[in-house]
Amino acid sequence: MIFSALRRWRRQRLLERLAIPDALWAEALSALPFLSLYGSAEIARLRELATLFLHEKSIVGAHAFEVTPLMRTVIAVQACLPILNLGLEWYRGWENVVVYPGEFLPRHHYEDEAGVVHESDDPMAGEAMHGGPVALSWPDALAGGDWHATGMNLVIHEFAHKLDMLRGEADGLPPLHATMSVRAWSEALGAAYEDFCARVDAGEDTAIDPYAAEHASEFFAVLAEVFFAEPGLLREEYPAVYEQFGLFFRIEPGAGRETPSA
Secondary structure, rough: OOHHHHHHHHHHHHHOOOOOHHHHHHHHHHOHHHHOOOOHHHHHHHHHHHHHHHHHHHEEOOOOOOOHHHHHHHHHHHHHHHHHOHHHHOOOOOEEEEEEEEOEEOEEEEEOOOEEEEOHHHHHOOEOOOOOOEEEEHHHHHOOOOOOHHHHOOOHHHHHHHHHHOOOOOOOOOOOOOOHHHHHHHHHHHHHHHHHHHHHOOOOOOOOOOOOOOOOOHHHHHHHHHHHHHHHHHHHHOOHHHHHHHHHHEEEEOOEEEOOOO
């Protein structure tokens, strides 16, 4: 009881001392029009969580790229939306967000089935590293704030990977709450993934980014983008996935209220 009160007091002191200035907050929200889906109480809590995120995580520029307070705030707000009703502890085990002035080269090495080692040097807009930082291209991170113009949200995508990685390598199955069923999750997402891949293979012009067909982990991350930025689309396309996401993220986007938590 005493420790809980102490934590609340410390949290409130941090929020007061590190509060995001009103003008900066308004400017950040204007860069993220998709947040109009959320009610005033949710936005107020998002502001508090973003403040604490900026205190706990370092958002730095790569190759001397200057990251402004607005950039940091825009990134923090989007990063915190998936954990709005989960808490910052879901981003435990790593410290940094690295921001690039554009797409970057990861220089990954991988081994094929024949044992031959290859180097991947395809440009990337974002990357979430297991046990390490999140890397973001700033132009893409900013563009994702206007969902209806781009149909994507890079920041939510990469931070969904971070949640997925809490069990190990990303596979589309984050650590579920005790009240949730792994079987129900796997059946819902497995059936949806199989259907989506078939639609993409058939050449259908899908409303959901076809990149979701690349891997089960990408399917989870892309659908997380849709869930938070255009929930009606996910509810229409894959209602069972929408239901599972509501249970996991403990929120009903667009309703201005949370789903009952465990």
